Amino acid sequence: MTPESASSDFAGALLAGFVSAGVRDVVLAPGSRSQALALAAAALEAAGSIRLRVRIDERVAGFVALGLAVETQTPVLIITTSGTAVANLHPAVLEAHHSGVALIVLSSDRPEELRGIGSNQTTHQPGIFGAAVHTVLDVAAPTAEDGEIESATAIARDAVLAAQVGPVQVNLAFREPLSSAVFEPAEITAAPLEVASTGSATEISVRKSTVVVAGHGAGEQAEQAARLLGAPLFAEVSSGSHFGPNLSVAWRELMTQPGFGEAIERVVVFGHPTLSREVPALIQRAGIETIVVRTPGVEDYNPGHAIAQFVDGWSVVEPVEASREARAWVGRWVAASRVLLETHDAPDITIATADDPKSQAAFGRAVLAGLRAPVTRRTLVEAVWRMTWPHDRLVLGASRLIREADRVVPGKKIRVHANRGLAGIDGTIGTGVGIGLALEGAGVTRVLLGDLAALHDAGSLLFGAGEPRPRMQVIVGNDEGGTLFDSLEVAATASPEAFERVLLTPQRVNLEQLAAAYGWVYKKVTNRGELDEALTPTEATTLIEVPLRR
Numbered sequence: 001m002t003p004e005s006a007s008s009d010f011a012g013a014l015l016a017g018f019v020s021a022g023v024r025d026v027v028l029a030p031g032s033r034s035q036a037l038a039l040a041a042a043a044l045e046a047a048g049s050i051r052l053r054v055r056i057d058e059r060v061a062g063f064v065a066l067g068l069a070v071e072t073q074t075p076v077l078i079i080t081t082s083g084t085a086v087a088n089l090h091p092a093v094l095e096a097h098h099s100g101v102a103l104i105v106l107s108s109d110r111p112e113e114l115r116g117i118g119s120n121q122t123t124h125q126p127g128i129f130g131a132a133v134h135t136v137l138d139v140a141a142p143t144a145e146d147g148e149i150e151s152a153t154a155i156a157r158d159a160v161l162a163a164q165v166g167p168v169q170v171n172l173a174f175r176e177p178l179s180s181a182v183f184e185p186a187e188i189t190a191a192p193l194e195v196a197s198t199g200s201a202t203e204i205s206v207r208k209s210t211v212v213v214a215g216h217g218a219g220e221q222a223e224q225a226a227r228l229l230g231a232p233l234f235a236e237v238s239s240g241s242h243f244g245p246n247l248s249v250a251w252r253e254l255m256t257q258p259g260f261g262e263a264i265e266r267v268v269v270f271g272h273p274t275l276s277r278e279v280p281a282l283i284q285r286a287g288i289e290t291i292v293v294r295t296p297g298v299e300d301y302n303p304g305h306a307i308a309q310f311v312d313g314w315s316v317v318e319p320v321e322a323s324r325e326a327r328a329w330v331g332r333w334v335a336a337s338r339v340l341l342e343t344h345d346a347p348d349i350t351i352a353t354a355d356d357p358k359s360q361a362a363f364g365r366a367v368l369a370g371l372r373a374p375v376t377r378r379t380l381v382e383a384v385w386r387m388t389w390p391h392d393r394l395v396l397g398a399s400r401l402i403r404e405a406d407r408v409v410p411g412k413k414i415r416v417h418a419n420r421g422l423a424g425i426d427g428t429i430g431t432g433v434g435i436g437l438a439l440e441g442a443g444v445t446r447v448l449l450g451d452l453a454a455l456h457d458a459g460s461l462l463f464g465a466g467e468p469r470p471r472m473q474v475i476v477g478n479d480e481g482g483t484l485f486d487s488l489e490v491a492a493t494a495s496p497e498a499f500e501r502v503l504l505t506p507q508r509v510n511l512e513q514l515a516a517a518y519g520w521v522y523k524k525v526t527n528r529g530e531l532d533e534a535l536t537p538t539e540a541t542t543l544i545e546v547p548l549r550r
């Protein structure tokens, strides 16, 4: 019989402590040093206390955890073994740090006496994530001493509290025997920790010629603020506030028009704007006053150090509702944006309602031509947007497609996520998997991304054996390389050969075979009719390839 293991007792108490502090989701990657934690997690899953996901690749595990935390708004645990395993979490931890997402990394380590002497798979783990975690707890190997179980519970509570404003590392040393044969989890009552909200609301007064900018993580509050302030809303597509009567989608095109950009006097910013050059340029313009509403745990947005005021919370003094002046100011931005965005290729509905056969035939031809038309970036983002409902989720990768969507899709109150904390092309599918898993079949999760981003995260197509799959579509806009770079100055200055080789980085991977290898249904879409059909939800995890012209 395996001897009793202090490691197992401690790991069991620690995970039970997390569950009682409100944690429900755990993602783990396999390893030896972490076996006590992994076995405790398996036992808690069997007891129905947690939802456990197992991934081979820690980088994938990190992003799946990130997606789960984004969707559930609750800290998520990641369990890894020692060494490079821990380092593979760095991308997800960085993204979580820059967008204030609650990840709790449980990294397993050798005990003190085995560190710094060239032991196998042993490096300096505490603090390995640098400034990306604001709390590091380095926990010595358990020895079955009195009080250890209580200290495990306290560590779990401390980590959950610290994670409210971003990722946390709990580095846990384990000494042999690394686990015992049996771990029976006790009945756990989950009592999520109450976290006191910090920061007081600062009053923002109504002032003419104000605009509200909503970047990553802004949430619905920006839309509300725009209405109360009588301000047009420039909300990024993944800001959480790309809707409402004050939304001006085509604001960028309007900035240079007389009576629009030049008339702005004050900017109120929510979240972290990343999708346009116009926002930082506006804020740094002489005579502009900017107020930034802070996101807890996230670096202050301060382009050119030009921000006049930072506030932790906000309220509006004497909301504007009835002011004629404000209505005219907002109305101008909203109406002009609508005109700019009107699609010119929609079939004329007046001929459809006419009785004569000629008009009806013309209508039929126009509809058919529309269905057979090739898919462009614009029609792709519009179709995905149209097919997404409030119970669905949309995840946008860092590519030309999010920028296209940001410029053209109309206001709609749906949940959209993008990893804009650092705008990496990594982990996009994994993040979508996490979000989709948290939804538990309530809607479809669509991930829309470029081909390089898809290949970068191909490993996220792999699910743990026997685990439920989310209802999910991964839609790859395949232009055979990173064509975002075509829009940068370098495309004009570098030699075409060098540009292709080191920036565009062309690829010809067979996505159909890739999907098949991971057990995903594959669909290729060549026209708009096929696109709408492919986007219709099914139960199967589906990879939809949409070839796009460079």
Ligand SMILES: Cc1ncc(C[n+]2csc(CCOP(=O)(O)OP(=O)(O)O)c2C)c(N)n1
Binding pocket: 398, 399, 400, 401, 423, 424, 425, 426, 449, 450, 451, 452, 453, 454, 479, 481, 482, 483, 484, 485
């Ligand atoms: C992890 C990471 N590596 C590199 C980059 C730099 N980068 C930004 S966009 C891009 C190309 C994206 O190509 P693709 O996904 O095909 O989208 P497209 O630009 O073609 O629409 C790269 C490599 C990044 N943002 N993140």
Ligand SMILES: [Mg+2]
Binding pocket: 450, 451, 452, 477, 478, 479, 480, 481, 482, 483
């Ligand atoms: Mg591409």
